[in-house]
């Protein structure tokens with residue numbers, strides 16, 4: 588059946604119900620018929636790993652690490668699960684996810700609902716990843732010390748994954764984005780540096796950033812990620828801005844906007860970071876990818892790896908096949924012999 592037909596049915600359901608149905612279907616009923624093959628041109632070595640293709644599942648889709656193995660089987664190059672907090676929590680009250688169908692966008696104010704680190708950890712331990720797994724961590728809403736929460740998650744997860752993503756950019760946990768201020772960021776990153784040292788952890792650590800920042804924030808963040816030896820950046824999370832040009836009547840719902848309406852802003856931020864840090868600190872580009880062209884734009888802007896969430900909701904999980912095919916074609920059309928060679932060519 589065509590995904591457009593399935594999607595017109597899904598669009599009639601409550602978005603959270605549709606999402607949990609999709610997770611249950613993937614978890615219990617999906618088995619791939621053919622192993623997915625990757626074009627050689629899409630291979631890239633980043634964060635100490637060889638990625639067979641650069642396109643991953645963004646955080647928030649598989650919050651409790653239930654289907655990442657299925658996403659690898661579908662052909663995603665990697666998957667980031669979470670955000671996971673130390674204790675389980677319910678998140679904000681419902682409704683809290685809005686599909687802006689005319690805009691192909693989503694607004695969410697979920698507030699990190701998740702089963703907590705003990706449960707998610709034991710799930711990951713019993714289902715060791717046969718692909719590249721990232722774990723996205725964050726603090727509980729009612730935490731006494733947010734930094735301690737990040738450290739606790741780091742300790743528990745660092746040896747179960749290919750990288751840890753420190754999420755400081757969700758707009759739905761009050762004041763979380765204050766970690767974009769220098770003093771708070773330094774405190775957080777120095778505690779993470781300490782725990783990495785104590786545990787002698789070699790697991791790469793990346794930081795996920797908000798799109799709602801200004802140029803001086805970018806300079807300051809670059810300085811600090813280099814000072815504290817971070818291994819990468821995820822650019823970007825959802826936006827609390829960019830509502831002017833939206834069509835859907837739910838456009839002013841509180842929360843983070845995702846999908847094509849944030850693509851240009853996210854690309855611009857990638858370009859600005861890339862200009863400063865070049866290839867020293869790799870960028871995972873996310874925000875509005877739903878086709879080979881939008882994936883290619885982010886690579887040219889400076890991203891070495893990519894992620895998507897909203898595109899996967901609107902076009903279905905099999906969209907990965909089309910994106911990979913189109914991306915490989917675009918690279919060849921423009922004379923690149925590898926993905927790596929196209930990274931950042933538009934950043935000047």
Ligand SMILES: Cc1cc2nc3c(=O)[nH]c(=O)nc-3n(C[C@H](O)[C@H](O)[C@H](O)COP(=O)(O)O)c2cc1C
Pocket residue numbers: 645646647648650669670684693695697699723754757795823824825844845846847849873874875876894895896897898
């Ligand atoms: C419903 C929903 C839930 C999300 N939950 C998380 C989350 O828990 N942690 C996180 O770092 N990002 C979360 N995100 C943000 C995505 O990972 C991504 O950064 C953002 O949606 C932009 O990408 P997209 O346009 O491809 O969706 C969420 C996004 C959506 C739409």
